Amino acid sequence: MRKTTKGALAVGAGVALLLGGAGTMAAWQLTSTAATGTVSSGEFNLATTAGATWKWGTATSATGCTATTTDFPVGAKIVPGDCVIYTQPITVTASGNRLVATLSVSAIANSGVWSGLTATSATTMDANPAVTGAGSPFTITPGTGTVNATGKVVTTIVFDPATTSSTGQNSTATLNGVTLVLKQTAPTT
Amino acid sequence: MPPRLRPALVACVAVVLLLVGSTTAYAAWARSATVAAGAVTGGSFSGTVTWSTAPNLAGMHPGETRVGVVQVARTASTNGRWVYAVGAPTAAPSGTVTAASTALAGQLVVTVYTGATFTGTTCAGTPATLGVASPVQALGAVVRHCVAVRLLPTAPSTVQGGSVAVTVPITLENRSTN
Numbered sequence: 001m002r003k004t005t006k007g008a009l010a011v012g013a014g015v016a017l018l019l020g021g022a023g024t025m026a027a028w029q030l031t032s033t034a035a036t037g038t039v040s041s042g043e044f045n046l047a048t049t050a051g052a053t054w055k056w057g058t059a060t061s062a063t064g065c066t067a068t069t070t071d072f073p074v075g076a077k078i079v080p081g082d083c084v085i086y087t088q089p090i091t092v093t094a095s096g097n098r099l100v101a102t103l104s105v106s107a108i109a110n111s112g113v114w115s116g117l118t119a120t121s122a123t124t125m126d127a128n129p130a131v132t133g134a135g136s137p138f139t140i141t142p143g144t145g146t147v148n149a150t151g152k153v154v155t156t157i158v159f160d161p162a163t164t165s166s167t168g169q170n171s172t173a174t175l176n177g178v179t180l181v182l183k184q185t186a187p188t189t
Numbered sequence: 190m191p192p193r194l195r196p197a198l199v200a201c202v203a204v205v206l207l208l209v210g211s212t213t214a215y216a217a218w219a220r221s222a223t224v225a226a227g228a229v230t231g232g233s234f235s236g237t238v239t240w241s242t243a244p245n246l247a248g249m250h251p252g253e254t255r256v257g258v259v260q261v262a263r264t265a266s267t268n269g270r271w272v273y274a275v276g277a278p279t280a281a282p283s284g285t286v287t288a289a290s291t292a293l294a295g296q297l298v299v300t301v302y303t304g305a306t307f308t309g310t311t312c313a314g315t316p317a318t319l320g321v322a323s324p325v326q327a328l329g330a331v332v333r334h335c336v337a338v339r340l341l342p343t344a345p346s347t348v349q350g351g352s353v354a355v356t357v358p359i360t361l362e363n364r365s366t367n
Contacts, residue, residue: 044218044220045220046220046221046222047222048222048224056366056367057367058365058367059365068367070367075230076366077230077231077232077233077268078229078231078232078268078366079231079232079234079268079269079363079364079365079366080269080363080365081269081363081364081365082269082365082366082367084229086226086227088224090222090224101218108223108225114231117229117231119226121224121226153224155224155226157226157229159231161365166233166234168231169231169232169233169234170230170231170232170233171230171231172228172229172230172231173228173229173230174227174228175225175226175227175228175229176225176226177223177224177225177226178223178224179221179222179223180221180222180223180224181219181220181221182219182220182221183217183218183219183220184217184218184219185217186217
C-alpha cells in the first residue's frame, strides 16, 4: 500500500473511538418551573357586636317575663314583680373549604343571688344555611363561601312577684353570664 | 439503566412519603367570648301613715262626731309602684285601763271614708271598703282619707272620764316598677 493511504485510515479510526467513550461528555439539558400558584388561609372569628340592649319587663311568674319596650336605665333597682331582659348580639365569621366548627355555650356561676331572683341565658343563631343546631352546640360549615352568622345571647332576670317580707332589698347580685367558644373540629373527609 | 438517571428517581419517592404523614395531631382554631349581664340591685320599700289633720277627740259628748285626715305615702328614694289596704279601725283604752275607758271604747264608731276632705264634721265620699287593695299607685303618690269618729248618742254616763286611742291600720304592699 502506498504511504499516504495508510495515514488516512489511521485518523478515521481514532475519531470513531472518541465518539463511543463514557468519560466527560456534554449532554442536552432542559429547565422548567412548576408553579403552585397562591395559597390562602381561611377566616375564623367570634365577636360580640354593638347594639346590646337592656329592657324592663313584667314578671309573670317566678321565672317568666313579658318584655316591654322601655329601656332599663343603668343603676335602676328592681323590686318583686320586675324582670329585666339583656340582649347581646353576636357574630360568627368563618371561611375555609373544609372548615367545620362548633359554637358552644356554657354558664358562668353567679354570686350574691338572693332568694326569689333568677337569671337564665339563652343563645340563638339566626337562620343561616351554614349553621345547624337548635341550640348549643351549633355547627358551622362554611363550605366554599364565607359565613357571617349572626345571633344573640338573651339573659332574663326575674324577681319573683311572690317574694315576701324584705327579701332582696338593697342587695346586689353579680350575673357573670355565659362563655361562648367557637372551635374548629376535624373535617370528616 | 445509564447511571446519570438514578438521582432524579430517588428525589420523587421522598416527597410522596411526607404528604401521607400522620393525622393524629390536629391543630384547631378556637375563639371565645364572654357575655356577662353584670350586676343587678334590689330596691327598697317603705312607707308612712300619718295624720295630715289629726282629729281632736278630747271632751267628746254623746252624738258628737269629730273628723281628721289620715295620709299614706311612700318613703322617698324607695322603688316600685304600690297598693294599700285600709284595715278595720280600732278603739282601745289608752294609758291606765279603767272601767270608763273600757266603756268608752265600746261606744265609739270609727269610719274611714273614700274622700280626703271634710266640711264641718262631715267627711266627703262614702265609707271605704276595708281590707281590699287599692288601685296601683305611682311611686310618689300620696293618698288621704277622711276619718270620722262618733260617740254614740246612747253612750251612758259611765264612759265619762274614759280615755281611748283610735287606730286606723293601713297595709302597704309593693308592685312591679312597670
